[in-house]
Amino acid sequence: MSHTVTVGLDGSRESLAAVDWAAAEALCRAVPLRLLQAWGDDDDPRTRLVDPATARGWGERTLGAAERRLRRRHAGLDVETEWTSGDPVEALCAAGDEAELLVLGSRGLGALSGFLAGSVSLAVLARTRRPVVLVRPHDRPAAGEGGAAPVPGPAGDVVIGLDASRPGDEVLAFGFAAADRYGCGVRVLHSWAVPTLYGPDVTGALPMLLTEVDRDARRALDEALAPWTDKYPGVPVVRACRRGRPAQDLAEAARDARLVVVGRKNRRTRVGGHIGAVTHAVLHHSPAPVAVVPHD
Numbered sequence: 001m002s003h004t005v006t007v008g009l010d011g012s013r014e015s016l017a018a019v020d021w022a023a024a025e026a027l028c029r030a031v032p033l034r035l036l037q038a039w040g041d042d043d044d045p046r047t048r049l050v051d052p053a054t055a056r057g058w059g060e061r062t063l064g065a066a067e068r069r070l071r072r073r074h075a076g077l078d079v080e081t082e083w084t085s086g087d088p089v090e091a092l093c094a095a096g097d098e099a100e101l102l103v104l105g106s107r108g109l110g111a112l113s114g115f116l117a118g119s120v121s122l123a124v125l126a127r128t129r130r131p132v133v134l135v136r137p138h139d140r141p142a143a144g145e146g147g148a149a150p151v152p153g154p155a156g157d158v159v160i161g162l163d164a165s166r167p168g169d170e171v172l173a174f175g176f177a178a179a180d181r182y183g184c185g186v187r188v189l190h191s192w193a194v195p196t197l198y199g200p201d202v203t204g205a206l207p208m209l210l211t212e213v214d215r216d217a218r219r220a221l222d223e224a225l226a227p228w229t230d231k232y233p234g235v236p237v238v239r240a241c242r243r244g245r246p247a248q249d250l251a252e253a254a255r256d257a258r259l260v261v262v263g264r265k266n267r268r269t270r271v272g273g274h275i276g277a278v279t280h281a282v283l284h285h286s287p288a289p290v291a292v293v294p295h296d
Contacts, residue, residue: 004080006034006099008092011062014105017137021289022103023070023077025133028181031100032078033070035063038091039083052085059083089123096128106134106283125264125275125283131174131293133259134283156258157185157238161250161282164190164217164241167224168263168295175261176228176235178291182258185236188225189253191244192217210243217241247281254286261291 007022009015019035026033037059063081070079084091096102104121125132160175179186192213218241229237240253254260262279275283275292283290 002098002100003029003031004034004099005029005031005101005103006036006095007103008088008095008105009035009037009062009066012105013137014135016066016105018103018105018135019066019070021133021135022101023074025101025103027074027077029100032080034080034082034095034099035066036081036091036095037063037083038088039085040088055085056083088120089127092120092124093128096124096130096132099130102128102130102132104132104134106136122275125279125292129266129294131291133289133291135289136287155184156256156288157187158182159250159253159257159260159288160186160188161246161260161262161278162188162190162221162224163246163263164192164220164224167220168265168293169227170295171261171263171293172224172228174291174293175259176232178259178261179235180232184258185238187238187240187253187257188221189240189246189249190217190221191242191246191249193243193245214241214243246278247285250278250282251285254282254288254290257286257288259291260286260288261293263295264292266294266296 005022005026007015007018009019023033039055039059060083063083067079067081070077082095092102092104102124104124106121121134125134158175158179160171162171175186175188218239221239221241225237225239229235240249242249250260250262260282262282264275264279279292283292
């Protein structure tokens, strides 16, 4: 792994927003920023009708313009550029697996509607072994003054969606480290449901059952967080443990978040990798940037 932040660039408004966010993140991490443009040579008629030399010329001009723009805004930022042809998913996955972080742009569906993650983004999210952040166009950070590192995203805390029964240390490590860099707090959200043994209708369930499930969930959450609150004593932590629906609760918490962090289980199926129902829903409904962190 190289100590870089890599961002996919195609010249669109969405990818330029991702470049701005990635530049701020690279400055916060004190690592170089790598701009990558992958020209697809698939069945898209737009790519079949363009010869490689022309495509490369377009790509290099796009990369050059983005690099000059970044150098004007962030004098202290180390910028690298790369143009490649081939399968964009393969290129982005390979680049992401080599970097500390991969950043991609995503079309917004409105102030409260969240992302429209395209097939390339979803395929990369499902396959890469490193964290990926999806950024919407309106999530651009303000430019830094004199090369100072701006804080990525809007004001707010880092929201971490966690399954306390199967916590991923990688997810917590990413979220707490981000909050420590940004100088903000962490809100950890764990939503639990009544065990399926009792069915979806809990009107007849004993109050003792709900109390017991809630107590066990809070204990599991505290145990999962203990190593990270010890490691980052200066990061304020708010715990939210309640009965609810994870995707819906995370979408609501994301409205005033600086960054939303969710996990993706490393697993393969017959049809390839997938990102999970909750993560998929959060991607489509979070108005804040979303970091998807693979974990075992």
